[in-house]
Amino acid sequence: MPYLQECVESVLSQRFEDWELILSDDGSSDGSREYLASLQDPRIHIHLQDKNQGIFGNLNFLFSQARAEFSYILCQDDYFYSDALTTVNELWEQQGDDIAFICFNRPEANSSAERALPSIVPPDQSDLFFYLLGNIPGNLSCVSLRTDLPRQIGGFSQSLPYAGDFDFWTR
Numbered sequence: 250m251p252y253l254q255e256c257v258e259s260v261l262s263q264r265f266e267d268w269e270l271i272l273s274d275d276g277s278s279d280g281s282r283e284y285l286a287s288l289q290d291p292r293i294h295i296h297l298q299d300k301n302q303g304i305f306g307n308l309n310f311l312f313s314q315a316r317a318e319f320s321y322i323l324c325q326d327d328y329f330y331s332d333a334l335t336t337v338n339e340l341w342e343q344q345g346d347d348i349a350f351i352c353f354n355r356p357e358a359n360s361s362a363e364r365a366l367p368s369i370v371p372p373d374q375s376d377l378f379f380y381l382l383g384n385i386p387g388n389l390s391c392v393s394l395r396t397d398l399p400r401q402i403g404g405f406s407q408s409l410p411y412a413g414d415f416d417f418w419t420r
């Protein structure tokens with residue numbers, strides 16, 4: 250709860266207004282549910298889970314609810330800078346159909362292998378870069394993806410509680 254309000258407010262304050270915010274409370278007991286009940290914006294859709302789904306189960310649920318062409322994963326303790334959604338939308342408009350996801354806020358490259366990472370990783374080379382660099386996208390809150398991608402590749406694996414995102418991106 251200490252970060253959730255800042256996260257939601259960062260979405261509400263965006264200049265780009267054609268968005269939906271899908272929130273799934275995964276069994277919190279810290280006042281988050283009361284805060285969520287106070288939200289009145291019709292673009293916000295709230296789901297209260299009866300049982301904790303875990304991060305990857307919750308993500309799979311959220312993607313099953315999403316209807317936009319593109320999604321952005323924003324965890325409760327993260328937030329958007331002003332006009333971030335405009336930037337995200339503009340970048341997607343420039344991409345071809347073969348681009349599955351876009352990473353934002355990637356730290357500076359430290360190794361020669363990281364410096365060799367192109368700005369667009371072609372699908373036929375992605376396995377090599379994942380092998381060399383590991384989880385290229387990094388933090389979940391740095392990724393925007395095609396909303397239908399989880400449905401196409403079987404979602405996030407709940408059997409890998411610490412590596413479900415790495416498994417997902419490599420697929």
